[in-house]
Amino acid sequence: MAQNADLEAIRKAQIIDAALRTIAERGCANVTMDDICKAAGLSKGGLAHYFKSKTELFKAVFLEFFQRIFLRSDLTMSAFDDPLEQLLSFDWLYNARDPDVETGYPILYDFMSMAVHDQCYRDIFRDWVNNWVKLLKKAIELGQTHGRFRNVDPESAARTISAIYQGMATRWYLAQSEHPTEWAVDSVRRSITGLLNSFENSR
Amino acid sequence: MAQNADLEAIRKAQIIDAALRTIAERGCANVTMDDICKAAGLSKGGLAHYFKSKTELFKAVFLEFFQRIFLRSDLTMSAFDDPLEQLLSFDWLYNARDPDVETGYPILYDFMSMAVHDQCYRDIFRDWVNNWVKLLKKAIELGQTHGRFRNVDPESAARTISAIYQGMATRWYLAQSEHPTEWAVDSVRRSITGLLNSFENSR
């Protein structure tokens, strides 16, 4: 009866948060509804009251996840004034002690493997990438108003930059012993500046 | 009695091949032993004769998969003489009609999501990356004997290059409409040459 009209929002957030942690820990394929119920402090029926099916819950979880990452990216980036520094402001992706990183990577890899077989997830992925690209693009265009990044196509380069970040991330996260944080940070830095210079000199 | 001592090898290859195709099609999480049995033309008991458990089969499948990709990479790379062309010889990764690509990406993403939660899979991943890196490293060192790639640390740069390839691959495969093949090929080319130049000019 909605004694508190916000209860639904509170409960949903609580469930999504529990699911996020549980999925990160166990992996999508192994997580059961019971696991999530326990983590959320709810019974099966109680949870079913808010999410009718497992897939519905999962979709909500992933949407929330990508939203968080985007907000985090936006926040971190806007802490810099220099456009190039903005483009290079994603070092936090390679900080193992960052809470967003700890849960983020497991979630992201599970998500991508599901996106391979599910158009709906691919759409979420695309939207997230597009949002990220929009941030990077803005930084490039800002630089161009100051005469930098000459000949760079902002959209295309932004996509390349975000892909570079993710490429290093995969190595850094899955084969950490061979790919320490310094390697990832340095590689990203060199690749991105190198990419931008490749436009400047050519064409 | 091994009327044909090779029978075991033949059957195992047959099963692994069927599993490879089935997993690529349905995804690790959804594939059942029955699916694989049907694809392999064997019964449950027949398959169990060669692989005692699902996880044992999966591990064999992934090992075979990475072996194939490595051989393919080695083969393609060695078709070029120029070291830089060797480093840039992985365009086939972005050819949607390539059979290795068609099955490869689904397998790879499933694999990575499992590697997150399973050390054994991370080891396989690390070995594969190391093998790939070895190829790239050789090309860089070959170039250096001719005075090119000055100041480049071959090992570190090789890791960066392979990560760049994979970064573009993720975008190209999961969000194709926004990341066409030309974008991927061009991005890789610019990023890698840019990376190598970043060493040449600095330090």
Next chain:
DNA sequence: CGGTATAACGACCAATCGGTCGATTAATTG
């Protein structure tokens, strides 16, 4: 031709899990 060991079969079992549903509790309203 038996005898024997391998190869292959498929019915069956036990365990897991997502979702349902009737019951119970709690809160709001008239």
Next chain:
DNA sequence: CAATTAATCGACCGATTGGTCGTTATACCG
């Protein structure tokens, strides 16, 4: 204080699935 409706519970069901096991078929050997 009823009455009503939302919120929560957890036992239960049906479906799925990995693995087993007794059985059959096949091929080689002595």
